[in-house]
Amino acid sequence: GAVVSQHPSRVICKSGTSVKIECRSLDFQATTMFWYRQFPKKSLMLMATSNEGSKATYEQGVEKDKFLINHASLTLSTLTVTSAHPEDSSFYICSAPKPGASPYEQYFGPGTRLTVT
């Protein structure tokens, strides 16, 4: 089956620093990828839609200058949390739809646990 990977799986950083999270589609090309954030015992919340070769589309309330998204290739999207603060600590998950899969199957990455101290 299709696989989406994320790196790193866990990261701890100090307040004020920036952290980059990678999302890769391992056996298919993804022109679109999605980034979610999940707080403990809460639903996944869509942050942004990452489009290969163009600007990401951010959901209302998500600061585009704080959460930088780059989708430079058909298999890689990155999310950079800039000037991280403790309230940014969360579980970040990406997903990608596999072209041709039916119907509209999306594959989720394993997630990245970010802790800002």
Add this chain to the structure above:
Amino acid sequence: KNQVEQSPQSLIILEGKNCTLQCNYTVSPFSNLRWYKQDTGRGPVSLTIMTFSENTKSNGRYTATLDADTKQSSLHITASQLSDSASYICVVSAGDSGYALNFGKGTSLLVTP
């Protein structure tokens, strides 16, 4: 407003027993409904996907049903195992692309020996 409501919020059952999780939704236009299993600290893994015309779909010990008229779905787990302990999330897609996902808050299932 598109909403997905799941019940119960949490559930504890004995190993070997069956259980049924519920999902009610108000999502328009409806595209498809999915059930995901999410282990703690992991990404969601797809169990079933159903479109408007499908009433039931099985994946091993997991059977999902869909009533598009009443906008309800259920996930039935048969002969539960300890490894079934996880959060089960109902996700309803809207729109033509099916990419706009509406997530339920999940049902936390604990299977005990």
